[in-house]
Amino acid sequence: MRSFIIHMPDSTARQANAERLCDDLPSGTLFDAVNGRDPAQIGAVKYHGGDLHSPNYPFALRPAEIGVFQSHRRIWQKMVDEGIDLALITEDDLQIDPVLFPKALELLQRHATPDHYIRLPVKQRETPAKVLEDKDGLQLILPRVIGLQCICQCVGRHAAARLLQATKEIDRPVDTFLQMHWITQQPVHALLGTGNQEVAAQIGGSTIQQKTPKKGKLTRELKRAFYRAQITARPQTG
Numbered sequence: 001m002r003s004f005i006i007h008m009p010d011s012t013a014r015q016a017n018a019e020r021l022c023d024d025l026p027s028g029t030l031f032d033a034v035n036g037r038d039p040a041q042i043g044a045v046k047y048h049g050g051d052l053h054s055p056n057y058p059f060a061l062r063p064a065e066i067g068v069f070q071s072h073r074r075i076w077q078k079m080v081d082e083g084i085d086l087a088l089i090t091e092d093d094l095q096i097d098p099v100l101f102p103k104a105l106e107l108l109q110r111h112a113t114p115d116h117y118i119r120l121p122v123k124q125r126e127t128p129a130k131v132l133e134d135k136d137g138l139q140l141i142l143p144r145v146i147g148l149q150c151i152c153q154c155v156g157r158h159a160a161a162r163l164l165q166a167t168k169e170i171d172r173p174v175d176t177f178l179q180m181h182w183i184t185q186q187p188v189h190a191l192l193g194t195g196n197q198e199v200a201a202q203i204g205g206s207t208i209q210q211k212t213p214k215k216g217k218l219t220r221e222l223k224r225a226f227y228r229a230q231i232t233a234r235p236q237t238g
Contacts (some may be wrong), residue, residue, distance in 0.1 A: 001026045001027065001086045001087065001088060001105075001108075001109075001154075002026070002027045002029070002084050002086070002087045002088070003021075003022075003025035003026050003027055003028040003029065003087065003088040003089075003090065004028075004029055004030075004031040004075050004078075004087055004088070004089050004090070005018050005021045005022060005025070005028060005029070005030050005031060005090050005091075005092055005094075006031050006033045006068075006071045006072075006075075006089070006090070006091050006092060007030045007031065007032070007033055007092040008032075008033040008035065008092075009032055009033075011092070011204070013203050013204030014092045014093060014203050014204055016203075017092055017093065017094075017095070017199065017203050018030055018092040021090060021092065021094060021096070024096055024098075024101075025088055025090065025096075026088070026105065031071070031074075031075060033067060033068070033071045034066075034067040034068075034070040034071045034074065035067055036062070036063035036064050036065065036066040036067025036068070036070070037063045037064070037067070041067070041070070042063075042066050042067065042070060045066060045070060045170070046168065046169040046170070047061055047066060047169065047170045047171060048169065048170070048171035049061075049171065050171050050172060051171060052169060052170070052171035053171060053172075053177075053180060053183050055227060055230040055231070057171055057172035057176065057227065058223040058224070058226070058227055059172075059220070059223070061170070061171070061172065061173070065173040065174075066170070068150070068173065068174055069167070069170055069173065069174040069177075072089065072150065072174050073163075073164060073167060075087065075089055075155075075160075076155070076160035076161075076163055076164050077160075077164060079155065079157050079160040080157060080160055080161050080164065083157065084157055085113075085114045085156065085157050086108075086112055086113075086114065086116075086154060086155070086156055086157070087154070087155055088152065088153070088154055088155075089150070089152075089153050089154075089155055090151060090152045090153075091150065091151045091152070093151070093198055093199050093200040093203060094122075094151050094152050094196060094197075094198065094199075095196070095197040095198070095199045096152075096194075096195065096196060096197075097194065097195025097196070097197075099195070100137070100138075100193065100194055100195035101194055101195060101196070103136055103138060104120060104138060104191055104193075104194040107133060107135070107138055107140060107191065108154050108191070110133070111132060111133065111140060112154050112156065113156055114156035114157040114158040114159070115156050115158045115159055116154065116155075116156045116159060116189060117153065117154075117155050117156065117159040117163075117178070117186055117187070117188050117189065118140070118153060118154040118155075118188075118189040118190065118191055119146075119147060119150075119152070119153045119188060119189070119190045119191070120152040120153060120154065120190075120191045120194045120196055121147050121149060121151070121152070121190060121192070121196065122149065122151055122152075122196045122197055122198045123147065123149065124192050124193070125147055126141065126143035126144070126145065126146070126147045126190050126192070127143060127144055127145075128141035128142065128143060128144070129141075129142050129143065129144045129235060129236050129237055129238040130142040130238030132189070137193045138191065138192070138193045138194065139191070139192045139193055140189060140190075140191050140192075141189065141190050141191075141192065142187060142189050142190075142236055142238050143188070143189075143190050143236065144235040144236055144237075145179070145231060145232050145235055145236075146178060146179040146181065146188045146190075146236065147190060148175045148176065148179070149175055149198075150174055150175045150178070151196065151198055152194075152196055154191075159186050162184060162185060162186045163178075163184060163186060166183060166184045166185070166186075179231050180231075181234075181236055182234060187236060188236070
């Protein structure tokens with residue numbers, strides 16, 4: 001298994017954590033993030049205003065979100081081109097648990113194949129449509145509704161190929177798109193109990209999130225709730 005840590009080269013605040021992940025994860029390598037604010041890096045990206053797929057996504061894609069999506073696509077492409085059967089793909093604000101994470105890797109070795117996409121989330125919110133293994137505090141599930149964030153995932157080569165095919169054009173953030181299993185034709189599993197944490201606040205803050213003006217906050221939350229209700233209505237069933 002390879003590991004790719006997505007990292008913006010000029011992000012000095014996150015450098016130490018990114019390098020620590022390279023040491024802690026199997027065959028860890030830094031992978032240069034795509035800068036969504038650089039027209040030269042995203043000039044060839046075909047993106048839409050949330051209306052490429054149903055349900056419509058109610059928010060405009062931010063440059064940082066385009067960059068994150070393309071960073072994942074480049075790793076998926078690398079996996080296909082180089083025949084990498086399995087890879088851990090992480091963000092550079094991940095912190096792993098030194099006791100629990102090795103157990104998580106052992107479980108992945110038992111279950112993960114080139115056809116799998118398995119999230120190792122920091123938020124333990126997903127409920128199972130199916131439980132594949134429940135042992136030593138770790139639970140591998142097929143969640144009914146796929147969770148958000150892409151801070152850590154185990155991706156198989158065939159899954160990467162399917163996702164590349166489905167994302168030649170984009171209209172929403174990568175984690176939101178991955179929820180749409182009826183579009184991707186890619187089941188997404190989750191491994192809960194890994195002890196993963198997000199440490200963005202300790203190393204410079206989020207590179208994607210931005211404050212919403214109070215004036216538009218209620219409208220945005222209503223749109224978000226309506227969108228999430230439509231996603232919830234189309235669960236994975238196992």
